[in-house]
Amino acid sequence: MRSFMKKVAFATAMAAAPLMAASTASADGERYVFVSHAPDSDSWWNTIKTALGVAEGQLGVTVEYRNPPTGDIGDMARIVEQAAASGPDGIIVSIADFDALSGPIRDAVDQGIPVITVNSGTHEQSASMGALMHIGQPEYDAGNAAGMRAAKAGVKSFLCVNHYITNGASVERCQGFADAIGADLGNQMIDSGQDPAEIKNKVLAYLSANPDTGAVLTLGPTSAAPTINALKENGMAGDIYFGTFDLSAEIATGIKEDIISWAIDQQPFFQGYLPIVLLTNYNRYGLLVPHNINSGPGFVTKDTIDAVADMAGEFR
Incomplete structure (x- = not known):
């Protein structure tokens, strides 16, 4: 024993x-x-x-x-x-x-x-x-949670800037967001590619052709930084509802400057x-x-960004 x-x-x-x-x-x-x-x-x-x-x-x-x-x-x-x-x-x-x-x-x-x-x-x-x-x-759930936040702000249409459209997880993010705001994904998701200049130009072109777009959703730093530049160029920075997945130094700055409403931290x-x-x-x-x-998912906003900004891109 x-x-x-x-x-x-x-x-x-x-x-x-x-x-x-x-x-x-x-x-x-x-x-x-x-x-x-x-x-x-x-x-x-x-x-x-x-x-x-x-x-x-x-x-x-x-x-x-x-x-x-x-x-x-x-x-x-x-x-x-x-x-x-x-x-x-x-x-x-x-x-x-x-x-x-x-x-x-x-x-x-x-x-x-x-x-x-x-x-x-x-x-x-x-x-x-x-x-x-x-x-x-869970990518669909994360996109859906993001869309519910946007819906509360009155968002009914959006642009999903998908820089890796061949990855099914990226499409699930966009679809979850669309379902939460009650919209068909359809042409509201673009294949932006991964070249920063190309991403910026595609975002500018879409928003020019669809001026009533209610929000922009980017799926990570690769698409977020060029989208910030696009919105600064067309004068929509801070005026259009903008959320993103993931964190980076550029995304942290965008949150602090009230260009980005929130970032999803996985x-x-x-x-x-x-x-x-x-x-x-x-x-x-x-x-x-x-x-x-x-x-x-977790959400990082202007209220919490100071606690994680210095770690973005290294530990967060």
């Missing part, structure tokens, strides 16, 4: 303090690969890179960040295959395109590699591929940090949180 109680006490202690144990256990060469869909030009992922570095240092593991330089999904699928072939202790991957990535991700799982999906994708997609869990923001730091912590504890001790984790 005494031996049994000792085992129970040990197991309980390990479950209660996995992070403390992980910090002192031998890393034994653990290596994880984080595969994102982001092109090199997308600065939003810098926060996730920061988080990976923090987790790497705290846990004594190696973390490799890999991505397709131009954001090409075919290249991303090949990167997942290459990552699996290298025999890592775990893979973290965004589900930017389920049809293109489900095969390589399933293959990694079938090889016995633990996988956690993050950012883009749904809980259901993650589970169907055999991933341990999904960590991210806490990307958690999307980088938590998978490494969870996979490390899974591999070392067999511990796993038994559910998916929603890292957002």
